[in-house]
Amino acid sequence: MTPDFYRGRRVMITGGLGFIGSNLAHRLAALGADVLLVDSLIPDYGGNLFNIAGIEDRVRVNVADVRQASTMNYLVRDRDVIFNLAGQVSHIDSMRDPHTDLEINCRSQLTLLEACRHHNLHAKVVYASTRQIYGRPDHLPVTERQLVRPTDVNGINKAAGEYYHLVYNNVFGVRACALRLTNVYGPRQLLRHNRQGFIGWFIRLALEDQEIQVFGDGSQIRDFVYVDDAVEAFLAAGATDAVNGEAFNLGGDEHIAHRDLVRLLVELAGSGRFRFVEWPPDQKAIDIGSFYADSSLFKSRTGWAPTVPLRDGFARTLAYYRQHLPHYVGTSSV
Numbered sequence: 063m064t065p066d067f068y069r070g071r072r073v074m075i076t077g078g079l080g081f082i083g084s085n086l087a088h089r090l091a092a093l094g095a096d097v098l099l100v101d102s103l104i105p106d107y108g109g110n111l112f113n114i115a116g117i118e119d120r121v122r123v124n125v126a127d128v129r130q131a132s133t134m135n136y137l138v139r140d141r142d143v144i145f146n147l148a149g150q151v152s153h154i155d156s157m158r159d160p161h162t163d164l165e166i167n168c169r170s171q172l173t174l175l176e177a178c179r180h181h182n183l184h185a186k187v188v189y190a191s192t193r194q195i196y197g198r199p200d201h202l203p204v205t206e207r208q209l210v211r212p213t214d215v216n217g218i219n220k221a222a223g224e225y226y227h228l229v230y231n232n233v234f235g236v237r238a239c240a241l242r243l244t245n246v247y248g249p250r251q252l253l254r255h256n257r258q259g260f261i262g263w264f265i266r267l268a269l270e271d272q273e274i275q276v277f278g279d280g281s282q283i284r285d286f287v288y289v290d291d292a293v294e295a296f297l298a299a300g301a302t303d304a305v306n307g308e309a310f311n312l313g314g315d316e317h318i319a320h321r322d323l324v325r326l327l328v329e330l331a332g333s334g335r336f337r338f339v340e341w342p343p344d345q346k347a348i349d350i351g352s353f354y355a356d357s358s359l360f361k362s363r364t365g366w367a368p369t370v371p372l373r374d375g376f377a378r379t380l381a382y383y384r385q386h387l388p389h390y391v392g393t394s395s396v
Protein backbone atom coordinates (compact mmCIF):
# COMPACT_ATOMS: atom_id res chain seq x y z
CA MET A 63 0.00 0.00 0.00
CA THR A 64 1.41 3.40 -0.92
CA PRO A 65 1.50 5.53 2.25
CA ASP A 66 -0.78 8.24 0.86
CA PHE A 67 -3.39 5.96 -0.74
CA TYR A 68 -5.99 6.91 1.86
CA ARG A 69 -5.22 10.65 2.00
CA GLY A 70 -8.46 12.42 1.05
CA ARG A 71 -10.02 9.06 0.13
CA ARG A 72 -13.75 8.86 0.91
CA VAL A 73 -14.13 5.88 3.16
CA MET A 74 -17.14 4.35 4.93
CA ILE A 75 -16.95 1.88 7.80
CA THR A 76 -20.12 -0.02 8.68
CA GLY A 77 -19.89 -1.05 12.32
CA GLY A 78 -17.52 1.90 12.67
CA LEU A 79 -18.16 2.45 16.38
CA GLY A 80 -17.36 -1.18 17.20
CA PHE A 81 -14.09 -2.77 18.15
CA ILE A 82 -12.28 -3.31 14.85
CA GLY A 83 -14.19 -0.59 13.00
CA SER A 84 -13.19 2.15 15.45
CA ASN A 85 -9.54 1.10 15.45
CA LEU A 86 -9.68 1.29 11.66
CA ALA A 87 -11.26 4.75 11.98
CA HIS A 88 -8.40 5.99 14.17
CA ARG A 89 -5.84 4.80 11.62
CA LEU A 90 -7.74 6.24 8.65
CA ALA A 91 -8.16 9.60 10.39
CA ALA A 92 -4.39 9.65 10.98
CA LEU A 93 -3.84 8.86 7.28
CA GLY A 94 -5.98 11.85 6.30
CA ALA A 95 -9.00 9.98 4.90
CA ASP A 96 -12.52 11.39 4.75
CA VAL A 97 -14.13 8.94 7.18
CA LEU A 98 -17.84 8.16 7.55
CA LEU A 99 -18.84 5.77 10.33
CA VAL A 100 -22.18 3.98 10.12
CA ASP A 101 -23.35 2.19 13.24
CA SER A 102 -26.73 1.38 14.76
CA LEU A 103 -25.47 1.43 18.37
CA ILE A 104 -27.82 -1.44 19.22
CA PRO A 105 -27.62 -1.91 23.01
CA ASP A 106 -25.49 -4.90 24.05
CA TYR A 107 -23.59 -4.89 20.73
CA GLY A 108 -20.01 -3.66 20.39
CA GLY A 109 -20.69 -0.05 19.33
CA ASN A 110 -19.37 2.53 21.80
CA LEU A 111 -19.04 6.29 21.24
CA PHE A 112 -16.02 6.37 23.54
CA ASN A 113 -14.21 4.32 20.88
CA ILE A 114 -13.76 7.46 18.79
CA ALA A 115 -12.53 9.65 21.65
CA GLY A 116 -9.75 11.83 20.24
CA ILE A 117 -10.93 11.67 16.61
CA GLU A 118 -14.54 12.81 17.03
CA ASP A 119 -13.74 16.05 15.17
CA ARG A 120 -12.11 14.23 12.26
CA VAL A 121 -14.78 11.61 11.43
CA ARG A 122 -18.48 11.79 10.64
CA VAL A 123 -20.86 9.46 12.46
CA ASN A 124 -24.21 8.39 11.06
CA VAL A 125 -26.22 6.38 13.56
CA ALA A 126 -28.05 4.15 11.12
CA ASP A 127 -28.95 0.53 10.66
CA VAL A 128 -27.50 -1.43 7.74
CA ARG A 129 -30.84 -3.20 7.46
CA GLN A 130 -32.39 0.01 6.08
CA ALA A 131 -32.07 -0.03 2.29
CA SER A 132 -33.01 3.62 1.69
CA THR A 133 -30.34 4.79 4.15
CA MET A 134 -27.69 2.56 2.66
CA ASN A 135 -28.59 3.61 -0.89
CA TYR A 136 -27.90 7.20 0.15
CA LEU A 137 -24.79 6.65 2.26
CA VAL A 138 -22.77 4.61 -0.26
CA ARG A 139 -23.12 7.19 -3.04
CA ASP A 140 -19.84 9.10 -2.84
CA ARG A 141 -17.65 6.53 -1.09
CA ASP A 142 -14.42 5.18 -2.61
CA VAL A 143 -13.79 2.34 -0.17
CA ILE A 144 -16.34 0.64 2.09
CA PHE A 145 -15.12 -1.45 5.00
CA ASN A 146 -18.11 -3.62 5.81
CA LEU A 147 -17.81 -4.63 9.45
CA ALA A 148 -21.31 -4.19 10.90
CA GLY A 149 -22.44 -7.44 12.39
CA GLN A 150 -24.14 -9.41 15.09
CA VAL A 151 -21.00 -11.10 16.40
CA SER A 152 -22.21 -13.33 19.23
CA HIS A 153 -22.28 -17.00 18.31
CA ILE A 154 -24.40 -17.94 21.29
CA ASP A 155 -26.90 -15.13 20.51
CA SER A 156 -27.16 -16.41 16.94
CA MET A 157 -28.45 -19.71 18.35
CA ARG A 158 -30.88 -18.02 20.75
CA ASP A 159 -32.19 -15.49 18.19
CA PRO A 160 -31.35 -16.83 14.71
CA HIS A 161 -33.62 -14.43 12.85
CA THR A 162 -31.80 -11.30 14.03
CA ASP A 163 -28.51 -12.86 13.01
CA LEU A 164 -30.01 -13.67 9.62
CA GLU A 165 -31.28 -10.12 9.15
CA ILE A 166 -27.99 -8.43 10.02
CA ASN A 167 -25.33 -10.87 8.87
CA CYS A 168 -27.03 -12.18 5.75
CA ARG A 169 -29.89 -10.06 4.42
CA SER A 170 -28.19 -6.71 5.16
CA GLN A 171 -25.18 -7.75 3.15
CA LEU A 172 -27.41 -7.93 0.10
CA THR A 173 -28.80 -4.52 1.02
CA LEU A 174 -25.33 -2.97 1.04
CA LEU A 175 -24.25 -4.72 -2.16
CA GLU A 176 -27.47 -3.74 -3.95
CA ALA A 177 -26.84 -0.15 -2.84
CA CYS A 178 -23.38 -0.31 -4.44
CA ARG A 179 -24.67 -2.03 -7.57
CA HIS A 180 -27.33 0.60 -8.22
CA HIS A 181 -25.83 3.75 -6.69
CA ASN A 182 -22.04 3.42 -6.68
CA LEU A 183 -20.33 0.88 -8.89
CA HIS A 184 -17.04 2.65 -8.24
CA ALA A 185 -16.72 1.64 -4.56
CA LYS A 186 -14.41 -1.11 -3.37
CA VAL A 187 -15.91 -3.24 -0.55
CA VAL A 188 -13.88 -5.17 2.03
CA TYR A 189 -16.01 -7.57 4.06
CA ALA A 190 -15.19 -8.80 7.58
CA SER A 191 -15.77 -12.54 7.38
CA THR A 192 -14.83 -15.07 10.03
CA ARG A 193 -13.00 -18.35 10.59
CA GLN A 194 -16.25 -19.56 12.15
CA ILE A 195 -17.54 -20.43 8.69
CA TYR A 196 -15.14 -23.42 8.55
CA GLY A 197 -16.60 -25.09 11.62
CA ARG A 198 -14.38 -27.83 13.09
CA PRO A 199 -11.22 -28.01 10.97
CA ASP A 200 -10.22 -31.27 9.30
CA HIS A 201 -6.56 -30.41 9.71
CA LEU A 202 -4.36 -27.55 10.85
CA PRO A 203 -3.38 -25.00 9.75
CA VAL A 204 -6.62 -24.24 7.93
CA THR A 205 -6.23 -23.06 4.34
CA GLU A 206 -8.93 -21.45 2.20
CA ARG A 207 -9.37 -24.81 0.47
CA GLN A 208 -10.95 -26.46 3.51
CA LEU A 209 -14.68 -27.06 3.39
CA VAL A 210 -16.99 -24.40 4.76
CA ARG A 211 -19.09 -26.33 7.29
CA PRO A 212 -20.30 -23.97 10.04
CA THR A 213 -21.30 -25.27 13.47
CA ASP A 214 -23.64 -22.39 14.28
CA VAL A 215 -26.17 -20.01 12.76
CA ASN A 216 -23.72 -17.11 12.87
CA GLY A 217 -21.24 -19.10 10.79
CA ILE A 218 -23.89 -19.93 8.20
CA ASN A 219 -25.04 -16.33 7.84
CA LYS A 220 -21.50 -14.96 7.73
CA ALA A 221 -20.66 -17.52 5.01
CA ALA A 222 -23.66 -16.39 2.98
CA GLY A 223 -22.70 -12.74 3.57
CA GLU A 224 -19.22 -13.48 2.31
CA TYR A 225 -20.38 -15.33 -0.81
CA TYR A 226 -22.74 -12.47 -1.72
CA HIS A 227 -19.70 -10.18 -1.84
CA LEU A 228 -17.81 -12.55 -4.12
CA VAL A 229 -20.80 -13.02 -6.43
CA TYR A 230 -21.42 -9.25 -6.69
CA ASN A 231 -17.75 -8.85 -7.59
CA ASN A 232 -17.86 -11.56 -10.24
CA VAL A 233 -21.29 -10.85 -11.73
CA PHE A 234 -22.11 -7.17 -11.14
CA GLY A 235 -18.64 -5.61 -11.03
CA VAL A 236 -18.92 -4.38 -7.42
CA ARG A 237 -15.25 -4.84 -6.51
CA ALA A 238 -15.23 -6.83 -3.26
CA CYS A 239 -13.19 -9.26 -1.21
CA ALA A 240 -13.49 -10.92 2.21
CA LEU A 241 -11.11 -11.38 5.12
CA ARG A 242 -11.80 -14.44 7.27
CA LEU A 243 -10.62 -13.14 10.63
CA THR A 244 -9.55 -15.51 13.39
CA ASN A 245 -9.50 -14.08 16.94
CA VAL A 246 -8.82 -10.35 16.98
CA TYR A 247 -7.96 -8.71 20.32
CA GLY A 248 -6.94 -5.28 21.55
CA PRO A 249 -8.30 -1.95 22.80
CA ARG A 250 -11.92 -0.84 22.22
CA GLN A 251 -13.57 -4.28 22.38
CA LEU A 252 -16.80 -4.85 24.27
CA LEU A 253 -16.22 -6.14 27.83
CA ARG A 254 -19.72 -5.68 29.23
CA HIS A 255 -20.80 -9.31 28.87
CA ASN A 256 -19.31 -12.65 27.93
CA ARG A 257 -21.44 -13.47 24.90
CA GLN A 258 -19.18 -11.76 22.39
CA GLY A 259 -16.13 -14.01 22.44
CA PHE A 260 -14.11 -15.01 25.45
CA ILE A 261 -11.05 -12.84 25.12
CA GLY A 262 -12.51 -9.48 26.17
CA TRP A 263 -14.25 -11.20 29.06
CA PHE A 264 -11.03 -12.88 30.25
CA ILE A 265 -9.25 -9.52 30.13
CA ARG A 266 -11.94 -7.91 32.23
CA LEU A 267 -11.88 -10.71 34.83
CA ALA A 268 -8.08 -10.55 35.06
CA LEU A 269 -8.15 -6.78 35.57
CA GLU A 270 -10.89 -7.06 38.19
CA ASP A 271 -8.90 -9.75 40.00
CA GLN A 272 -11.63 -12.31 39.50
CA GLU A 273 -11.61 -15.99 38.57
CA ILE A 274 -11.44 -16.88 34.88
CA GLN A 275 -13.29 -20.09 34.04
CA VAL A 276 -11.64 -22.03 31.23
CA PHE A 277 -13.89 -24.58 29.54
CA GLY A 278 -12.61 -28.17 29.39
CA ASP A 279 -8.87 -28.67 29.82
CA GLY A 280 -7.98 -25.44 27.99
CA SER A 281 -6.08 -27.32 25.30
CA GLN A 282 -7.90 -25.72 22.37
CA ILE A 283 -5.51 -23.65 20.29
CA ARG A 284 -6.13 -20.26 18.66
CA ASP A 285 -4.12 -17.77 16.63
CA PHE A 286 -4.76 -14.26 17.87
CA VAL A 287 -4.32 -11.12 15.79
CA TYR A 288 -3.67 -7.80 17.46
CA VAL A 289 -6.21 -5.27 16.23
CA ASP A 290 -3.59 -2.92 14.73
CA ASP A 291 -2.41 -5.80 12.52
CA ALA A 292 -6.00 -6.56 11.51
CA VAL A 293 -6.48 -2.87 10.64
CA GLU A 294 -3.41 -2.92 8.39
CA ALA A 295 -4.85 -5.96 6.61
CA PHE A 296 -8.14 -4.13 5.94
CA LEU A 297 -6.22 -1.12 4.63
CA ALA A 298 -4.10 -3.33 2.37
CA ALA A 299 -7.18 -5.11 1.01
CA GLY A 300 -8.97 -1.83 0.37
CA ALA A 301 -6.03 -0.40 -1.56
CA THR A 302 -5.46 -3.14 -4.13
CA ASP A 303 -7.47 -4.83 -6.85
CA ALA A 304 -5.26 -7.94 -6.54
CA VAL A 305 -7.64 -9.38 -3.93
CA ASN A 306 -10.98 -8.75 -5.65
CA GLY A 307 -13.42 -11.65 -5.82
CA GLU A 308 -11.62 -13.77 -3.23
CA ALA A 309 -11.81 -14.68 0.45
CA PHE A 310 -8.62 -14.82 2.51
CA ASN A 311 -7.68 -16.20 5.90
CA LEU A 312 -6.36 -13.61 8.29
CA GLY A 313 -4.75 -15.10 11.37
CA GLY A 314 -1.81 -14.59 13.69
CA ASP A 315 1.59 -16.25 13.45
CA GLU A 316 1.68 -17.36 17.11
CA HIS A 317 -0.52 -20.28 18.18
CA ILE A 318 -1.46 -20.60 21.81
CA ALA A 319 -3.68 -22.90 23.92
CA HIS A 320 -6.37 -21.28 26.05
CA ARG A 321 -4.69 -22.44 29.25
CA ASP A 322 -1.38 -20.80 28.27
CA LEU A 323 -3.21 -17.68 27.20
CA VAL A 324 -4.91 -17.24 30.59
CA ARG A 325 -1.57 -17.86 32.32
CA LEU A 326 -0.05 -15.10 30.21
CA LEU A 327 -2.95 -12.75 30.91
CA VAL A 328 -2.85 -13.30 34.66
CA GLU A 329 0.93 -12.83 34.64
CA LEU A 330 0.78 -9.60 32.63
CA ALA A 331 -2.17 -8.21 34.58
CA GLY A 332 -0.62 -9.13 37.93
CA SER A 333 -4.13 -10.06 39.06
CA GLY A 334 -6.86 -12.63 38.45
CA ARG A 335 -6.72 -16.44 38.59
CA PHE A 336 -8.18 -19.29 36.60
CA ARG A 337 -9.93 -22.61 37.01
CA PHE A 338 -10.90 -25.35 34.55
CA VAL A 339 -14.65 -26.07 34.45
CA GLU A 340 -16.98 -28.38 32.52
CA TRP A 341 -18.15 -27.09 29.16
CA PRO A 342 -21.67 -25.61 29.32
CA PRO A 343 -23.71 -27.81 26.92
CA ASP A 344 -24.83 -24.88 24.69
CA GLN A 345 -21.22 -23.74 24.25
CA LYS A 346 -19.88 -27.25 23.70
CA ALA A 347 -22.41 -27.89 20.93
CA ILE A 348 -21.00 -25.08 18.77
CA ASP A 349 -17.33 -25.28 19.75
CA ILE A 350 -14.89 -25.69 16.85
CA GLY A 351 -11.98 -27.22 18.80
CA SER A 352 -8.50 -26.03 17.90
CA PHE A 353 -8.08 -23.59 15.06
CA TYR A 354 -5.25 -21.73 13.46
CA ALA A 355 -5.17 -20.36 9.97
CA ASP A 356 -2.72 -20.41 7.12
CA SER A 357 -2.74 -16.77 5.99
CA SER A 358 -0.04 -17.16 3.35
CA LEU A 359 -2.39 -16.44 0.45
CA PHE A 360 -3.24 -12.97 1.75
CA LYS A 361 0.38 -12.34 2.72
CA SER A 362 1.65 -13.22 -0.75
CA ARG A 363 -1.03 -11.12 -2.45
CA THR A 364 -0.59 -7.96 -0.36
CA GLY A 365 2.71 -8.18 1.53
CA TRP A 366 0.79 -7.96 4.82
CA ALA A 367 2.18 -9.72 7.90
CA PRO A 368 1.33 -9.44 11.58
CA THR A 369 3.92 -7.41 13.49
CA VAL A 370 2.74 -7.31 17.11
CA PRO A 371 3.89 -10.26 19.28
CA LEU A 372 1.22 -11.74 21.56
CA ARG A 373 2.94 -10.65 24.77
CA ASP A 374 3.26 -7.02 23.59
CA GLY A 375 -0.28 -6.98 22.26
CA PHE A 376 -1.77 -8.18 25.52
CA ALA A 377 0.38 -5.79 27.55
CA ARG A 378 -0.88 -2.88 25.40
CA THR A 379 -4.46 -4.12 25.67
CA LEU A 380 -4.34 -4.39 29.45
CA ALA A 381 -2.78 -0.92 29.71
CA TYR A 382 -5.62 0.53 27.61
CA TYR A 383 -8.39 -1.02 29.70
CA ARG A 384 -6.65 -0.19 32.97
CA GLN A 385 -6.97 3.44 31.93
CA HIS A 386 -10.46 3.33 30.41
CA LEU A 387 -12.27 0.42 32.09
CA PRO A 388 -15.37 2.40 33.24
CA HIS A 389 -16.19 3.14 29.57
CA TYR A 390 -16.32 -0.58 28.79
CA VAL A 391 -17.97 -2.02 31.90
CA GLY A 392 -21.67 -1.25 31.90
CA THR A 393 -24.75 -2.67 33.45
CA SER A 394 -25.45 -5.47 31.01
CA SER A 395 -26.62 -8.93 31.98
CA VAL A 396 -24.12 -11.73 31.45
Ligand SMILES: NC(=O)c1ccc[n+]([C@@H]2O[C@H](COP(=O)([O-])OP(=O)(O)OC[C@H]3O[C@@H](n4cnc5c(N)ncnc54)[C@H](O)[C@@H]3O)[C@@H](O)[C@H]2O)c1
Pocket residue numbers: 076077078079080081082083100101102103104107108109110126127128129146147148149150151166190191192193220242243244245246247251252259
Ligand atom coordinates in the same frame (compact mmCIF):
# COMPACT_ATOMS: atom_id res chain seq x y z
N1 LIG B 1 -13.40 -9.58 16.70
C1 LIG B 1 -13.12 -10.74 16.11
O1 LIG B 1 -12.30 -11.52 16.62
C2 LIG B 1 -13.80 -11.12 14.82
C3 LIG B 1 -13.55 -12.40 14.30
C4 LIG B 1 -14.16 -12.77 13.12
C5 LIG B 1 -14.98 -11.89 12.45
N2 LIG B 1 -15.22 -10.67 12.96
C6 LIG B 1 -16.12 -9.77 12.22
O2 LIG B 1 -15.61 -8.46 12.21
C7 LIG B 1 -16.69 -7.52 12.26
C8 LIG B 1 -16.45 -6.53 13.38
O3 LIG B 1 -16.38 -7.25 14.61
P1 LIG B 1 -16.00 -6.57 15.99
O4 LIG B 1 -15.24 -7.57 16.75
O5 LIG B 1 -15.43 -5.23 15.76
O6 LIG B 1 -17.44 -6.49 16.67
P2 LIG B 1 -18.23 -5.26 17.31
O7 LIG B 1 -19.48 -5.81 17.85
O8 LIG B 1 -17.36 -4.49 18.22
O9 LIG B 1 -18.54 -4.36 16.03
C9 LIG B 1 -19.66 -4.58 15.23
C10 LIG B 1 -20.36 -3.26 15.10
O10 LIG B 1 -21.46 -3.41 14.19
C11 LIG B 1 -22.53 -2.63 14.68
N3 LIG B 1 -23.77 -3.15 14.17
C12 LIG B 1 -24.35 -4.34 14.46
N4 LIG B 1 -25.51 -4.46 13.82
C13 LIG B 1 -25.66 -3.33 13.08
C14 LIG B 1 -26.66 -2.89 12.19
N5 LIG B 1 -27.76 -3.64 11.96
N6 LIG B 1 -26.50 -1.69 11.59
C15 LIG B 1 -25.40 -0.93 11.83
N7 LIG B 1 -24.43 -1.32 12.67
C16 LIG B 1 -24.56 -2.50 13.28
C17 LIG B 1 -22.43 -2.74 16.19
O11 LIG B 1 -23.10 -1.68 16.85
C18 LIG B 1 -20.94 -2.73 16.42
O12 LIG B 1 -20.48 -1.42 16.64
C19 LIG B 1 -17.97 -8.32 12.42
O13 LIG B 1 -18.61 -8.41 11.18
C20 LIG B 1 -17.48 -9.69 12.88
O14 LIG B 1 -18.33 -10.73 12.44
C21 LIG B 1 -14.65 -10.26 14.14
